[in-house]
Amino acid sequence: MSGRARAIFVLKDPHRQVASYFRTHLDCEIDGYTQHPPSPQEIADCAEVLDIHAVVEAAKAAPTPPDVLSRARAIETECGAPLAEALSTDRHLGFGWITGGLYHRGGLSRLPYEKHVHLLCETWDATRRFLERRRPHFVCAPLFASFPSAILFFAAAKLGIPVRCLNTLAFGSYWYWTPDRCVSIPGIEEALADLAREPPPPPATITDIAPYARRAVRGTAGRGRVTDFIARAARAAVWHARAALSGYRKSDEVGLASKIEYLWSLHRNVRGELGRRYVPLATLQESRCVYYPLHYEPEASLNGVEPYFTNQLYAIEVLTKSVPADAFVVVKEHPAGVGNRPRGWIDTIARFPRVRLVHPFENSIELVRLAAATATISGTAGLEAAILGRPVVSLGPSYRFNFVGHVFQASDIPGLRRIFERIWALSEADIERFSADGARLQRAIERTCLPLPDCLLNQPASDATVETLAEALRRSLAASGGSAAARTH
Structure with a gap:
């Protein structure tokens, strides 16, 4: 050519x-x-x-x-x-x-x-x-x-x-x-290796959750109102009416009745989840815990980019079977995911031994700092924990930060038990090294x-x-x- x-x-x-x-x-x-x-x-x-x-x-x-x-x-x-x-x-x-x-x-x-x-x-x-x-x-x-x-x-x-x-x-x-x-x-592993040969930068700081998560908190709070459901249903009806008049059909078209049924389920579930009794953060201060923030579903960042591990109920099962006897798994719903779960799904999680549910609007950064480790499949919380120098347990074989030294990858119970034994035995020197590596990771992101x-x-x-x-x-x-x-x- x-x-x-x-x-x-x-x-x-x-x-x-x-x-x-x-x-x-x-x-x-x-x-x-x-x-x-x-x-x-x-x-x-x-x-x-x-x-x-x-x-x-x-x-x-x-x-x-x-x-x-x-x-x-x-x-x-x-x-x-x-x-x-x-x-x-x-x-x-x-x-x-x-x-x-x-x-x-x-x-x-x-x-x-x-x-x-x-x-x-x-x-x-x-x-x-x-x-x-x-x-x-x-x-x-x-x-x-x-x-x-x-x-x-x-x-x-x-x-x-x-x-x-x-x-x-x-x-x-x-x-x-x-x-x-x-x-x-591309290039982030090489950038991190180059930074490892330089004096360590000051420890990284993250003061608040990401802006998109903060917006999700506000949006979710509104979805529990009847007026919000009515407004969303009206917008859906207008869209379908315009599409019918124009003759436009999507290949994945969703009928108006299905859309309104979904919006009603979402509204009903949000009210139920926001009214649920959760474990106060203060009661976790003296407990050893592993933080697992739920991923939103369906979402490309879970269902698309991770080919081999996507079932979150199984994720919580293997975590609760792997942590030591004196530990808990702290589970927090994604702010945008509140109500967007099958009926009884959160109840199933709450019944797992060693699970502590915290309110969906709790500050995720505070939980990262509180926990002995943060577990994730492919989520942003894992990156935030890694930048802050906190241990990360990666359940996703394809997680893009598995190359970081304090990101430990396993998705089977024997492998996870070995990881938690190692995390529970970390020394102050290990934590200091993780902190320096987390700051380097942030610099590597800035470079690439x-x-x-x-x-x-x-x-x-x-x-x-x-x-x-x-x-x-x-x-x-x-x-x-x-x-x-x-x-x-």
């Missing part, structure tokens, strides 16, 4: 704006990838667009082939990845695997398994043909958070095409371009990530932020070498 670079960008902000920068400043030919019907402007801005929405709608309307399962097995062999990973990351196709979250069942959720597999097969065929025909030098993809995005990852990997995803740490408004589904941070407080997924970014993101993407491609880098200089 010619020397001009070609790239595929997902058509949503700020990726769409970064694509425009690549087209106008770096002379890069842009193709589009979208999971919604593309607008006329999007079509005009791209050399070609892959409309996955149209692919899914056509597959839904078509008969399911009788050999669809054997066809799916052939695709698994071809792409080298189990299609269950694409199913399980999707909140519709993987509905049954979401064991700790409520979600309104849409049209896709109600389809039989064979039809789900048919959708995957058709999406694979369309995506692979598009990549083979367009031969992009790189793909700027959405996060591994739905079955179409999972298939895009699989197809790009099969064809050897580099992928970059924009991701955030949810800490300090830091953003970065990750090359993989598990959202690893972009502080962009005005950047939000699915929202337009400022011109300055777009330029920062685009140049960081160009450097990321250059650092990986190959044809993509050569053609974007």
Whole structure:
């Protein structure tokens, strides 16, 4: 092909704006990838667009082939990845695997398994043909958070095409371009190793929970009011009325009745959870405890980026069976997750021996400081604990901070028992070393990530932020070498 670079960008902000920068400043030919019907402007801005929405709608309307399962097995062999990973990351196709979250069942959720597999097969065929025909030098993809995005990852990997995803740490408004589904941070291990050869910086301080968590606290408190339920139900009705008048249908469409049923369940559950009796923080001061903050479900940061460990009830089971006899597991609901759980789910957690439930609005940073260790699968609390020099127990084999010295990884009971024995035996010198390493970790983040407080997924970014993101993407491609880098200089 010619020397001009070609790239595929997902058509949503700020990726769409970064694509425009690549087209106008770096002379890069842009193709589009979208999971919604593309607008006329999007079509005009791209050399070609892959409309996955149209692919899914056509597959839904078509008969399911009788050999669809054997066809799916052939695709698994071809792409080298189990299609269950694409199913399980999707909140519709993987509905049954979401064991700790409520979600309104849409049209896709109600389809039989064979039809789900048919959708995957058709999406694979369309995506692979598009990549083979367009031969992009790189793909700027959405996060591994739905079955179409999972298939895009699989197809790009099969064809050897580099992928970059924009991701955030949810800490300090830091953003970065990750090359993989598990959202690893390029260069951070090397930066941490370089910092280890320098004098230790002052201990890190975190004064409060992240701003998004603080906003979630305010929003959750409001969801317990009847007026809030009425307002949300009215907005849903207006949206469905406008969609019906315009003829627009989403591939994962949720009926109005299902949406209102979900909103009512959420309202009812919030009232129940906020009225529950919780263990006061003061009573935990003299106890040995391991802090486990619940993850929101369904969420890409759990169901998408961690392929091998996502069941939170099992997480609490193995933690409570692994801590020493004089210890407790302190469980706190995610502020945004209050009420968004299956009926009786929190009651099940409360019945586990050695579990102490604290109020969802308790300050997570205070609990990190109080606990002997913080346990997580893939959450921000684990990063905050690591930065503060507190021991972290990682249940997620793919957790992006497993490389840190005081992040201990295991997801089985024997391994966890060995970790807790080690944590219970830590010396003051160990704690001082962890504190220094935590401060270094924060510096490593500052060296490898972009502080962009005005950047939000699915929202337009400022011109300055777009330029920062685009140049960081160009450097990321250059650092990986190959044809993509050569053609974007």
